[in-house]
Amino acid sequence: MELVDFETQVAGNHAHGLTTKRSPCGTWFYKPELASDARGTNERAFYDAYVDRAWDGGASVEGGAATPRSALERAFVDARVPRCPTAVTGANDDALDVEGYLRLNNLTHGYERACVIDLKIGTRTWDPAHSKEYVEKRKASDEGTTLATLGFKVCGARYFDANGALVKISRARCKEIRSSEELTRELLEDFVRDPASGEANNWFWPALLRQLLSEPLRLLKHRLVGTSLLVVYESGRLAPASDSAVCAPEAKLEARYIDFCHSVLKESVDEVDENFEAGLKLFQRFVEENR
Numbered sequence: 001m002e003l004v005d006f007e008t009q010v011a012g013n014h015a016h017g018l019t020t021k022r023s024p025c026g027t028w029f030y031k032p033e034l035a036s037d038a039r040g041t042n043e044r045a046f047y048d049a050y051v052d053r054a055w056d057g058g059a060s061v062e063g064g065a066a067t068p069r070s071a072l073e074r075a076f077v078d079a080r081v082p083r084c085p086t087a088v089t090g091a092n093d094d095a096l097d098v099e100g101y102l103r104l105n106n107l108t109h110g111y112e113r114a115c116v117i118d119l120k121i122g123t124r125t126w127d128p129a130h131s132k133e134y135v136e137k138r139k140a141s142d143e144g145t146t147l148a149t150l151g152f153k154v155c156g157a158r159y160f161d162a163n164g165a166l167v168k169i170s171r172a173r174c175k176e177i178r179s180s181e182e183l184t185r186e187l188l189e190d191f192v193r194d195p196a197s198g199e200a201n202n203w204f205w206p207a208l209l210r211q212l213l214s215e216p217l218r219l220l221k222h223r224l225v226g227t228s229l230l231v232v233y234e235s236g237r238l239a240p241a242s243d244s245a246v247c248a249p250e251a252k253l254e255a256r257y258i259d260f261c262h263s264v265l266k267e268s269v270d271e272v273d274e275n276f277e278a279g280l281k282l283f284q285r286f287v288e289e290n291r
């Protein structure tokens, strides 16, 4: 199968020199992975840990006798993590899999004008389990960003302005935004502004954070480090929900955690992922103050 360049990517891959792809039909997103790089192996192991082989029909897969996931874990993971079919089948044996790429469902598929933002969650992007060298590198990179104070940093975004033109935030601009609370506040606001009416839609971020913090994050077997929240919606369609949803269905909102390259398996199920939870709580406080 001939893969197509992915048009709606907003961040990532800068260090690897490889580009993301999609299937010609658009259903699948292909994330490049280098055989020589532990990041890919770690991310595959993450996805694999959330597959319930007893449920997903993988009985023939090696190690397939796993305990069924609780309904709660199943619903949470299915709603907040992209689907990774390779983890379900346990091998790159599907005709849709392509050597050198991790296949995930394309969260930006089916939109006319997809607004996309990538926000890295946490107060830091390192974990005590990482190597000393990596911790030092990440500490230097985190320095001066909004991670410690706001619990997240902007990694990339695209949305449409009042003239219907696509606004794509460059990596250089992102670096400015992530070092300023004021610029971060402005970007969050612009990202959800209605392009036709100019309506600020300042109910959106508090509604989303309330939803995310009500979910059973503690069921995860990993500490999420360097993980992003990817938010996607259809430009011009944001409206408050009439029920308990974050927004009305026309917006086709997707809000999922992505990028598990640096996740770390917890030592026990009772362990709390302090970094990620603190990140979401600080993020909530910030958007509540700005509503």
Ligand SMILES: O=P(O)(O)O[C@@H]1[C@@H](OP(=O)(O)O)[C@H](OP(=O)(O)O)[C@H](O)[C@H](OP(=O)(O)O)[C@H]1OP(=O)(O)O
Residues within 6 Å of the ligand: 011, 012, 013, 015, 039, 120, 125, 137, 141, 154, 155, 226, 259, 261
């Ligand atoms: O390579 P660097 O130093 O630019 O760090 C990358 C980060 O850039 P930054 O330091 O924030 O400007 C980069 O951060 P952004 O995408 O800029 O937020 C990623 O964290 C990347 O990790 P990975 O691609 O998810 O494995 C980071 O790569 P690794 O630390 O995993 O090598």
Ligand SMILES: Nc1ncnc2c1ncn2[C@@H]1O[C@H](COP(=O)(O)OP(=O)(O)O)[C@@H](O)[C@H]1O
Residues within 6 Å of the ligand: 008, 009, 010, 011, 012, 013, 014, 020, 029, 031, 082, 104, 105, 106, 107, 108, 116, 118, 156, 228, 230, 258, 259, 260, 261
């Ligand atoms: N499942 C997905 N569907 C659509 N776009 C995605 C998906 N996963 C990642 N992306 C896009 O690719 C970018 C980089 O993904 P990420 O997993 O963070 O890669 P990296 O490890 O290179 O940082 C994201 O900012 C987003 O734009």
